Amino acid sequence: MTSISERPVDAAAAGLHDLVKPDEGVVSRTVFIDEAIYRTELDRIFTKTWLFIGHESQLRAPGDYLTNFMGEDPVIATRGADGGIRVMLNSCAHRGMAVCTTDAGTSKFFRCPYHGWTYSNNGDLIGVPRADTVYNGELDKSRLGLKAVPRVEIYKGFIFANWDEDAIPLVDYLGADQLWYLDLAFEAPLGGLEVIGPTMKFRIKANWKLAAENFAGDDYHVLYTHGSAFQIGFLPDYDLLADYIANFDHGHGMGDISKPGRAYQNDVGMAQFLGPEAIEYVAAVRERLQARVSPLQAEMHGLGEGNIFPNLSWIKFGVFHVFGLFQWHPKGPGEMEVWQTAFFDSGAPQSIKDFARTQMSQENAAAGIFGQDDGENFEQITESARGFVSQTRDFNYAMGLGHEGEIQEEGYPGRLGPHFSEQNHRNFYRYWLELMTTPGEQK
């Protein structure tokens, strides 16, 4: 193994402390457009952190597979004959062709379209056409399997993978403080969460971090970027929705956190509008939460949105809202591919499922009234960052600087902040900087 310090990424990493100063609330525009910094991110961020791969409900039976990306690396996740879930590079060990060319399906093996090498769904090379003659029987198949992602771990059905063999366990990476909140999304569903349709995919010509930092707790933008949603009555007064944001170790951030009772009251109000089935449903979920989580968590009842570092954002507003995941897949410094998956309670009445599903399409999805306005911002920001003079003007993340830690809510874990603050952005870039300036072993 070569030490990473001998590689060109170090040149890009050097000087990052001058470009990214979370404690002063400034980040240079350069980190959103620079090719060398971007390549360093693929190495030091996307091969060192836990990345979302899929959900167990997408790989129910042995042989089921799905494809995804880890950074720019294409991967296949499979459920093997032994029931185990594996993640491997979707690239032939011979000369790199993708061995799986579909989104998802069921197969015991993957055959490379180029020369026909065949891999079992656990990644072993099991067939090489004419191996006896063309390789004189000397090919060591055991060394030529699909490259396995060494660490795969699952939290409550959500499958994550990590290229770093020495990574801390997934639960520790997510952290107990963050999971205290996220568990509400996982424990509330009466029948468990299930994927409710295909993954939605679209491109935004913008740097991936702009979307990640936004979901990490940029609640301030909601007031104006999503002003149209308030204007047409799609959302109530924003100040009635939530009170805080919070951030956690490893760069994670969360927005639209509400005081105990508020989210429940909002759901009750919604249920009255939706009808008797909805009123019963809210009551059933509340009972379930009271039985499964702490009294304070149950009182908290609902979440908002957040970002699991680096590029997995989520949204979940109350029991009538899907749990939506957004992967901001990097495609060069100036472009991302958004992969959106939606989950809902398999045990909810059909009328509630219908409501949650259609509301998510209309709200924060590829054609939703929120997502399209966010994308417009991210694109024009990225475009503006390319100017020579523009680059001398740092982005400003100073909101709430010098006032961190002033907000407390009895029993709420994590570093809480007021509803409108850029503390979570600073937390995101602090961890980003830590990883980016930490040389590691080359994979």
Added chain:
Amino acid sequence: MTAHLTDLRRDVEDFLYREAKMLDEQRYDEWLALFTADVRYWMPITETREVRQPRDHVPGEWALMEEDSRFLAKRMERLAGGLAHSEQPRSRTRRFISNVLVTPGPDDDLVAESNFIVFQSRRANSEQFFVGSRRDRILTSAEGWKIAERTVLLDHRVLPRAISIFF
């Protein structure tokens, strides 16, 4: 093809071309009036599946758009409000509708299938094409034609941009 069907297809083409022109000219109130109050407007998500595993779009699965005339009207209200940043200023669009096939229905209705290419140009240099097909059920009462069901199938697996225009 009988003369009757040829005439009917011409009428349908005329209807779809006029609709396309309304959208290209952003005459949204007129466009909304083309739909029945209980229209089912549906745009499922396209996937890349194995050849031996073709897949129909199932009602009830998460879709790009799944709405009624009430929410379509909300979208128009949003555009009119001046805060819909993704269409502020408006995109320039040009719609091309073709391959129109008509199947008359039992009552005063018909099913029209068509293909489309939509060019979208935003600001200075954001340009993309959206390509797909539509299947419309159109009520053809004497008071005027109305779209009662529309299914839009985009051929893209990865959309070139978030959708801020209509199909």
